[in-house]
Amino acid sequence: MRYFMSFKNTFLLLFLVVISCANGNQEKKVDISTEEKPKETPIIVGANRTEEYLSLLKNKKVGIVANQTSVIYKEDGNYTHLVDSLTALQVNIQKIFSPEHGFRGKADAGEHVKGNKDAKTGLEIVSLYGKHKKPAAAQLNAIDVMVFDIQDVGVRFYTYTSTLHLVMEACAENNIPLIILDRPNPNASYVDGPTLEVEHASFLGKVPIPLVYGLTIGEYGKMLNGELWLANKLKCDLTVIPVKNYNHSLAYSLPIRPSPNLPNxxxxxxxxxxxxxxxxxxxxxxxxxxxxxxxxxxxxxxxxxxxxxxxxxxxxxxxxxxxxxxxxxxxxxxxxxxxxxxxxxxxxxxxxxxxxxxxxxxxxxxxxxxxEKLQKQIEAGKSNEEIKASWQADIENFKKIRSNYLIYE
Incomplete structure (x- = not known):
């Protein structure tokens, strides 16, 4: 009987210890749903990296190619226009050069944009979309350095890359260095589409690249130089201020519509x-x-x-x-x-x-x-797969060229 009571007490003690340990384990569990998730590393556009380019503008007469997307973002989610920010920093801006849709981005696609003055700063605005799409030598007389800051969307017939092309030519011809403040390309994760044939070059596409080329506008500028695609095989004195914390696989939502008819x-x-x-x-x-x-x-x-x-x-x-x-x-x-x-x-x-x-x-x-081939393929009843297959050799050749100018992974 004494042995039984001893065994019973021991068993009870062990049972209580097990329950106590189980309760202790439960109390130490953490609800991971309430844990703070690590914050994503923010993408910092070239314009925001003033420490990288302000010294290049010091004591210089500056021209700026810009539109409504040319902004410096603030931590609170707001932004200031690049021209306004640099003016406040005592940068000596001489002229603004505006692309298709104008400096404030309100003109229709294809609508000629007239030169005028910026109401806020009083600076002269020279239109690069109208009768003259390339800066004339006389318009560059008082400029020591040019800054280019426009948001691209990575499609060949979107005309901002053609504007860059002609600005680089003008700068090369007039010995003016160019600084590109780079921005992410929302269509940079792939390369696809028909490649331009040089006999069909126009302002909707000036160089032999696929419809979607997978480069930021800074990388694109490097390619124009490296492939000697500027007129007379000129090279522009080019500096690219890269985007920080960015690679081509990252999705990027544009905070500002890049043109009137691309709203989201x-x-x-x-x-x-x-x-x-x-x-x-x-x-x-x-x-x-x-x-x-x-x-x-x-x-x-x-x-x-x-x-x-x-x-x-x-x-x-x-x-x-x-x-x-x-x-x-x-x-x-x-x-x-x-x-x-x-x-x-x-x-x-x-x-x-x-x-x-x-x-x-x-x-x-x-x-x-x-x-001319694509229209003929559609009229002949070719399938999507057959048409895309006809692009592949040119795409693979371009990817080899593209690899030489990548700044980002």
Whole structure:
């Protein structure tokens, strides 16, 4: 009996110890959902890295190529325009040079921008989109150094890279050093699309590169120099102020619309594919609030396309294609954008057009595509896969060139 009581007491003691330990373990558990997650390292654009370039502007007469995206960001999420910031820092700015859409970014695509004065600073604004797209020697007389700071979206027919090309030529011809304040490219994670043939070079594409080239505008400038693509094989005295904490695989949402008809991330990511509609008579959302997120025309088969809309004049599009007409087409505003150039939408539109003779009735498609072959492939009924396969050799050749100028992974 005494042995039994002893065993019973020992068992009870062990049981209590086990329960106590279990409770202790439970109390030490941490709810990981309440733990503070590590903060992402912020991307710092070239313009914000003033410590890297202010010394290059000291005691110099400065020209600036800029638009509404040329800003320095603040920690509170606000920003100041680069011109205003540098003026406050006593940088001696002589002139502003503005690209397509103007210094404040309000002009329609293709609309000639006139030179004038900036209301805030009183500085002269020289238009680089109109009669003269390249700075003239006389306009550069009083300039010691040029600064270029414009947000690109990485598509060949987006004209800011052509503006850079001509600015670099002008600087090289007049012995003026150029500083590019680099910014991320939201379409930099891939290379795709038809490669431009030099006989079809224009302001919509000046050099033999694919439609999507996977470079920031700073890397692009290095490539223009390195491949001797400037006129007369000139080289520009170029300095690139790189983006910090950035690589090409990182997604980047633009805080400011880069032009009037690219209002959001969806439009920017669909632009490489839907931008080709600009060379046709199909409306690509201009005259709506969903630019480059839909397409349509009055003569697309409404038995196939149930979506309809009516383009009307609005901000950035005073006279949109198919103005005031009911357009039948497709709404792409909610899809996940592909990380490639796809021809499926333009092929679908062409195949289901009730008036194919009206589809390419414009001089612009060859300039947008960079060659005559793409239109012929679509008209011949080639599939998206067949057309894309025809691009691959040129893309692989370009990737070898591209690798020589990468600043970021």
């Amino acid at each position: 991330d969806q439009s920017i990511l669909l632009y490489p594919s839907l931008g080709l509609f600009e060379g046709t008579n199909v409306n690509a959302g201009r005259g709506t609030e969903f630019q480059f997120q839909r397409y349509g025309a009055p003569w697309l088969d409404k038995k196939v396309f149930s979506f309809e809309y009516t383009p009307k004049p609005n901000f950035g599009s005073k006279d949109p294609k198919q103005n005031g007409k009911i357009c039948y087409g497709e709404n792409l505003s909610e899809i996940t954008p592909p990380k490639e150039v796809t021809m499926k939408w333009i092929i679908k539109a062409y195949e289901n057009s009730t008036d194919k003779s009206n589809f390419f009735k414009t001089s612009g498609f060859t300039l947008h595509a960079g060659n």
